[in-house]
Amino acid sequence: MQSENHKIQPCRGRLGVLLPGMGAVASTFIAGVVLHRQGMGRLIGSLAEMQTIRLGKRYEGRSPLIRDFVPLERQENLVFGGWDLFPDTIYDAALKAGVLSPEQLEPVRSQLADIVPWPGVFDPTYLHNLTGTHIKRGETKWDLARQVIADIESFQEKHGLERLVMVWCGSTEILPQPSPVHESVEALERGLKENAAEIPPSMIYAYAAARLGVPYANGAPNLSADIPALVELAKANGAPIAGKDFKTGQTLLKTVLAPALKARMLGLQGWYSTNILGNRDGEVLDDPGAFRTKEKSKLSALSSILEPQLYQELYGDHVHKVRIDYYPPRGDAKESWDSIDIFGWLDKPMQIKVNFLCRDSILAAPIVYDLVLFLDLAKRAGLVGIQEWLSFYFKHPQCRSDLYPEHDLFIQHLKLKNTLRLLMGEEVLDHAGLDYYTP
Ligand SMILES: NC(=O)c1ccc[n+]([C@@H]2O[C@H](COP(=O)([O-])OP(=O)(O)OC[C@H]3O[C@@H](n4cnc5c(N)ncnc54)[C@H](O)[C@@H]3O)[C@@H](O)[C@H]2O)c1
Numbered sequence: 001m002q003s004e005n006h007k008i009q010p011c012r013g014r015l016g017v018l019l020p021g022m023g024a025v026a027s028t029f030i031a032g033v034v035l036h037r038q039g040m041g042r043l044i045g046s047l048a049e050m051q052t053i054r055l056g057k058r059y060e061g062r063s064p065l066i067r068d069f070v071p072l073e074r075q076e077n078l079v080f081g082g083w084d085l086f087p088d089t090i091y092d093a094a095l096k097a098g099v100l101s102p103e104q105l106e107p108v109r110s111q112l113a114d115i116v117p118w119p120g121v122f123d124p125t126y127l128h129n130l131t132g133t134h135i136k137r138g139e140t141k142w143d144l145a146r147q148v149i150a151d152i153e154s155f156q157e158k159h160g161l162e163r164l165v166m167v168w169c170g171s172t173e174i175l176p177q178p179s180p181v182h183e184s185v186e187a188l189e190r191g192l193k194e195n196a197a198e199i200p201p202s203m204i205y206a207y208a209a210a211r212l213g214v215p216y217a218n219g220a221p222n223l224s225a226d227i228p229a230l231v232e233l234a235k236a237n238g239a240p241i242a243g244k245d246f247k248t249g250q251t252l253l254k255t256v257l258a259p260a261l262k263a264r265m266l267g268l269q270g271w272y273s274t275n276i277l278g279n280r281d282g283e284v285l286d287d288p289g290a291f292r293t294k295e296k297s298k299l300s301a302l303s304s305i306l307e308p309q310l311y312q313e314l315y316g317d318h319v320h321k322v323r324i325d326y327y328p329p330r331g332d333a334k335e336s337w338d339s340i341d342i343f344g345w346l347d348k349p350m351q352i353k354v355n356f357l358c359r360d361s362i363l364a365a366p367i368v369y370d371l372v373l374f375l376d377l378a379k380r381a382g383l384v385g386i387q388e389w390l391s392f393y394f395k396h397p398q399c400r401s402d403l404y405p406e407h408d409l410f411i412q413h414l415k416l417k418n419t420l421r422l423l424m425g426e427e428v429l430d431h432a433g434l435d436y437y438t439p
Helices: 024-037 090-097 102-113 141-159 185-193 201-212 228-236 250-263 280-285 288-306 360-380 388-393 409-423
Strands: 014-020 078-084 161-168 216-218 240-242 267-277 319-326 335-343 349-357
Touching: 014 024, 014 141, 014 201, 014 360, 024 078, 024 090, 024 102, 024 360, 078 141, 090 102, 141 161, 141 185, 141 201, 161 201, 161 360, 185 201, 185 228, 201 216, 201 228, 216 360, 228 240, 240 360, 240 388, 250 267, 250 288, 250 335, 250 349, 250 409, 267 280, 267 288, 280 288, 280 319, 288 319, 360 388, 388 409
Parallel strands: 014 078, 014 161, 161 216, 216 240, 267 319
Antiparallel strands: 267 335, 335 349
16 A cells, blocks of 8 residues: 655644543543653553554564654643543542552642542433432533533633543443434534434533544443544544444453454354453443443454354354443452353364453553544544544444444554554555565
8 A cells, every 4th residue: 555644733732631431441541641740650551652663674673662653742741621420539530449549649649639520411311320410501412512612612721722632431321212313413413402312421522522623532332423423523623533432351352362263264152251340330331221332332343353244154153142240349350251162173162261350440541541642643644534543442443334343453453553654654564575585
């Protein structure tokens, strides 16, 4: 593929990071950046911070850090703001989440306590297991959208911010019914004014971002910006968008193992995945409606990778089950089990067991960090609408409606790095390597 040199606007001023939902993931992300600024923590898991990128031929020995290759905003220039349904400061939210210890948070206590969420947009139809106490009031959803826009504008003005990025770190919503209000900007705006039932809160934040041309990423499986109206609005106002649902623990490993089985043409009879989780996210997912949203997202990867329509004999009959149980003693320290029944040569059955004792927010925080920096880069490079090259970070990647999403982690990784090469006018790597051996 021909590389093209995109004109990337340099980083000027500071970058505002807007987070609807300031719970475990958001507080772990912010605390990590603030601790890092003071030399008290490493941003492990971030490609933007730690990964290198190979350029040109292997013998050229060019492998700079991604952050030295592409012009990313520096973490010192990030300013944090956001909304929540509860008035806890980021310090309180981090304490409640219990991901980081009080001793670890102490040195940055005052910086975290200064970040106070603005009241959120709450609709109990879409969120059953939480009752917000810190919420916006408005006659219509249009009024609520105007209030979110006003929050963003006053945050920008107060801190003198040059640019903004929004990443949804709020709870998983019950999915709305498909509706004509999702189909065009005009219909969506009419729906906001007429309080259409099919517009959940996350769509209102995504509307505000797209209206202002602010890049938007969706860390939950919510429909949010994945509707024609918001893709259209984002494109028109120069906003890159990406989603959905951070790919952190079990699905990360699923999208590593499933491509390996398929690459070696090993068959699959069944894949049983279960989780226990005890944080607020787990409590929300204990509601059947919210669980169905998450289940849909978690189920989508396997069939898409295995392509049973092409490999009927190997994958045509596989059973895939996903369970999540809310189990408070574990807090954010999620545990997942995968029991995988496979078959090989002459149909001999085999099993794989995976037991991942992970920490949800520790895996999600670097994803938020990278999305902030890469979406800001996309904006400065003039990329608008769906950013499929960021699929790497999502369980259920948003893509053009006539395409299927790419779930294989390694293809997603190559896509991400090749996009960076392309943006910088470097050769895109196909790894064929034939030219090393042609005389
Ligand atoms: N942690 C992970 O590994 C992971 C992985 C994939 C996706 N996610 C998703 O990321 C999101 C955040 O996860 P978490 O562990 O931080 O959950 P959390 O429950 O700790 O935090 C979510 C916060 O969002 C707030 N909220 C909900 N609706 C809101 C609204 N309309 N406006 C403003 N605030 C709202 C809640 O009050 C809560 O404080 C969840 O949707 C979760 O499913 C997390």
